[in-house]
Amino acid sequence: MFSVTVRDHVMVAHSFRGEVFGPAQRLHGATFVVDATFRRPELDGDNIVVDIGLATQQLGEVLAELNYRNLDDEPAFAGVNTSTEFLARVIADRLAERVRAGSLGAGARGLTGITVTLHESHVARASYDLTL
Known part of the structure; x- marks a missing residue:
């Protein structure tokens, strides 16, 4: 399996509901380093997994929809604990929509999976694996 990560x-x-979240129940900020890994079993006709420039651009556009937002105020997340795991899935799903729409180029149609990892800190991260 080949992969490229941007x-x-x-x-x-955001804030969370539920005692399991302790002080994170209060409004707080989070900065995530986000890795998007694109996978395929065979390289395309240009011997690449995906156009790295387009993958970087599309990840940036997906993240721009969330950046500097209070997720508690976003209608799409009403009543949802926007945990790191949940956000990894949201970003993966949005990237997959862009793959299907052709925004990562025609060669990206051969992708078989996307993994999105959000790094909360140097010691904690969460991922979501999506099969295309």
């Missing part, structure tokens, strides 16, 4: 970051504010 990286960006996003800054959000």
Whole structure:
């Protein structure tokens, strides 16, 4: 299996409901380093997994939809604990939509998976694996 990973970051504010979250129940900020890994079993006709420039651009555009937002105020997340794991899935799903729409180029149609990893800090991260 071949893979290419691109990286960006996003800054959000949010709060959580539930005692398991302790002080994070209060409004707080989070800065995530975000890795998006694109996978395929065979290289395309140009011997690449995906156009790295387009993958970087599309990740940036997906993250721009979340960046500097209070997620508690976003209608799409009403009543949802926007945990790191949840956000990894949201970003993966949005990238997959862009793959299907052709925004990562025709060669990206051969992708078989995307993994999005959000790094909360140097010691904690969460990922979501999506099969295309």
